[in-house]
Amino acid sequence: MCGYARVTTKKKKKKIKKEEKLEIPNNDDTVNNLNFVFLGDEAFALHEHILKPYSQRELTHEKRVFNYRLSQARNCVENTFGLISSRFRLLQRAINLNPEKASYTVLAICAIHNFLRKRGGPYVTSTMFDRQEDTNILKNGEWRENVNNELLGLQCTRQKNVSTEAKINRDNYMHFFNNQGSVDFQEDMDWKLNRHKFSDITLLRELEEKNPDDYKNYLRMDSKDFQFLLELIGPKIRKQDTVMRAAISAEERLISTLRFLATERSYEDLKFSTCISATSLSFIIPETCKAIFEALQMDYLKFPTTKDEWKTVAMGFCDRWQFVNCGGSIDGKHIRILQPPGTGAQF
16 A cells, blocks of 8 residues: 655755654554664665665675565565556656645545555456565566556665664664564575575586586587677666665576576476576566567578568578579478466467
């Protein structure tokens, strides 16, 4: 659900310096007597009642666990903004209204969103949201398929004078999540963070240096061709690191895709050699295949569009096969796929 929102102009900042009092529970009424809190990201200032991630610098295991747990819990607000933006496209552009009218416009959208969510019906489906599977891995919701659905985030807050109480409160939550508040899936985080130690990247480094033929057999191309392809598609598939975690690198994404294409292995099988979850692979591999096609199609899948280009093709065909006036040979093959769920008699 979407909460209260407000637009603040520079002229109004002085009027709202006084903190608005919220009737939040006292520590006597909370779990482990911890402060009642709201979860923010790096754009927010650390406060006694606002938690944000620890900086990526000098992260201990305990702090990584805290960042991971906070990231998991904040997923709900990311989904809310993403869904609202996908449903109300006005939010994807600059609103041509004065601040007060723009404020009511945004509030109206939030109210309509909550209204439709509570009423049920076809407004959204479960697949629209990120969802947690049995393996405690989050599967991306459909709203993420369109990058335009993601609203522009706030700038990071560079907080110089953080109160001691705010730091102690965050540390208290960190200790809680690493002790009595711990859950099993948070330890899976280390396996993902140490992906470079356990994945097939380490093996490929050895093969590239000592067994080039095996390297070529593993990826179906030598290291020069791999690096060339990586330079082409890297900008298309590279993701940005966050304070929560380091992104899966473009190199890992391409290796996983090439290995998938070269073998009959499933996502569930590949996750052991790539150290990437099967759910993540289900998004990474199709995205990388699309990037490969878009990067190579003009030079390696180009279709003749002029008479001169067709004549050039015919000359090459004649030189090779002594068959004149031919633009090529054609054939048809049936590529089998599994029937997608919920498609009925379409397949």
